[in-house]
Amino acid sequence: MALGPKEIGRRIREVAEEVGVGRAEIADALGVDQDTIWKLEMGTLDPIPGDYVLVIARLLKTDFRYFISSDLDDVEAETKKLFRKLAAPTPSDFLAIRRFISFCMSEKDLEALLSVKRQADIPTYKTGKGSPRLHKDQGRDAAKQERKRLGLGNRPIRNIFEILRSQGIHLFRHSLEDRNLNGVTIQHPQAGVCVLINYDDDLYRQFFSAAHEYCHVLADRSVLATEGSVVSYRGRYDLVEVRANNFAAEFLLPTGVFDEHKRPRDLDELTSFVRTIAQDYKVNTETVAIKLKDLGWITDKTLASFQAVRPTVIRRTEKTDPDIPLNLTDKQIERRVNAIREGISSYYLELLRRALTEDLITFGRFAEMLDMTTEQARDFVAATRLAI
Numbered sequence: 001m002a003l004g005p006k007e008i009g010r011r012i013r014e015v016a017e018e019v020g021v022g023r024a025e026i027a028d029a030l031g032v033d034q035d036t037i038w039k040l041e042m043g044t045l046d047p048i049p050g051d052y053v054l055v056i057a058r059l060l061k062t063d064f065r066y067f068i069s070s071d072l073d074d075v076e077a078e079t080k081k082l083f084r085k086l087a088a089p090t091p092s093d094f095l096a097i098r099r100f101i102s103f104c105m106s107e108k109d110l111e112a113l114l115s116v117k118r119q120a121d122i123p124t125y126k127t128g129k130g131s132p133r134l135h136k137d138q139g140r141d142a143a144k145q146e147r148k149r150l151g152l153g154n155r156p157i158r159n160i161f162e163i164l165r166s167q168g169i170h171l172f173r174h175s176l177e178d179r180n181l182n183g184v185t186i187q188h189p190q191a192g193v194c195v196l197i198n199y200d201d202d203l204y205r206q207f208f209s210a211a212h213e214y215c216h217v218l219a220d221r222s223v224l225a226t227e228g229s230v231v232s233y234r235g236r237y238d239l240v241e242v243r244a245n246n247f248a249a250e251f252l253l254p255t256g257v258f259d260e261h262k263r264p265r266d267l268d269e270l271t272s273f274v275r276t277i278a279q280d281y282k283v284n285t286e287t288v289a290i291k292l293k294d295l296g297w298i299t300d301k302t303l304a305s306f307q308a309v310r311p312t313v314i315r316r317t318e319k320t321d322p323d324i325p326l327n328l329t330d331k332q333i334e335r336r337v338n339a340i341r342e343g344i345s346s347y348y349l350e351l352l353r354r355a356l357t358e359d360l361i362t363f364g365r366f367a368e369m370l371d372m373t374t375e376q377a378r379d380f381v382a383a384t385r386l387a388i
Helices: 005-019 023-030 034-042 050-059 073-087 093-113 135-149 158-164 203-219 221-229 239-252 255-260 267-281 285-294 300-309 330-341 347-357 363-368 374-384
Strands: 170-174 181-188 192-196 231-234
Touching: 005 034, 005 050, 005 093, 023 034, 023 050, 073 093, 073 181, 073 203, 093 170, 093 181, 093 192, 093 347, 093 363, 093 374, 135 239, 158 170, 158 203, 158 347, 170 267, 181 203, 181 221, 192 203, 203 221, 203 231, 203 239, 221 231, 231 239, 239 285, 255 285, 267 285, 267 300, 285 300, 330 347, 330 374, 347 363, 363 374
Parallel strands: 170 192
Antiparallel strands: 181 192, 181 231
């Protein structure tokens, strides 16, 4: 149902206040005075030029359809529910999450245009009767079953993000102001299951967060169905998070790996062993040390000493982001990194490239789906060496 000027103005005003965008910024984007924006927000600007809504929607990281019709009211209601779950909400994070939701919807549209088949039969692992009693054991058991289902054996996972995408999950990363917010999983009314990972975390922590959120998809389907989302915070240790943490640790670094190795005999061997395993399985060294303690290879005291002294770490420069193509120049890599930091995944970018080159979308729509002006999109294409 189409909306009138008063309701359009109310919606714009409400979202703008939420994400910290003032009238001056909106006026500047439109090239008008603030009095015009006041009239727009109060519903006395009638008619409202169509391009006003498009420009404002881009500025507020919200699908323009929400401002002109009731078609996306269910999406907005779920977005508001998610926002209420945030422990330390900021306008910047509201904007990031709105952008993430917009990209999820666009990715779904692109996959439909390109006839990309999505996985429709992701299993739901039992967490009640018939499953292990302890949540940590539920997580580990589900991880072992999922590794078996995916045919991973005990091999390292080279790209955890691709694993989730292969299972029909829309996965994006974005810088978040709340450094304690590791990830979010939502059951989107239109796009389906979507996962957001905090790009500002250490890269291996991002891998862990992706596996953690995957557990929420596999084991917390009922929560997603009723509440719409699960929000994961660093240091939160409720039972659902304990299960997801143990799933992630086992999924990324299966216990069976250690059956193939001998116990380290001293601290030097332990340090070398932990580093090798961490590099191979793309986990931080503390994750390996915790595994060794759980297996009885080292004592609680040794683990505490290891955590305190940190005899070995995998440096940031040694970690490779699987979403960054290998054949790019340093400048192009920098631009790709900035794009991912702002929520544009390499997978999403490839869908956009294909849709454009196959004449399924216009360049204007291409730019809109990148949350850019056409001029910004042209510069972006040139800087990232995107073959269009």
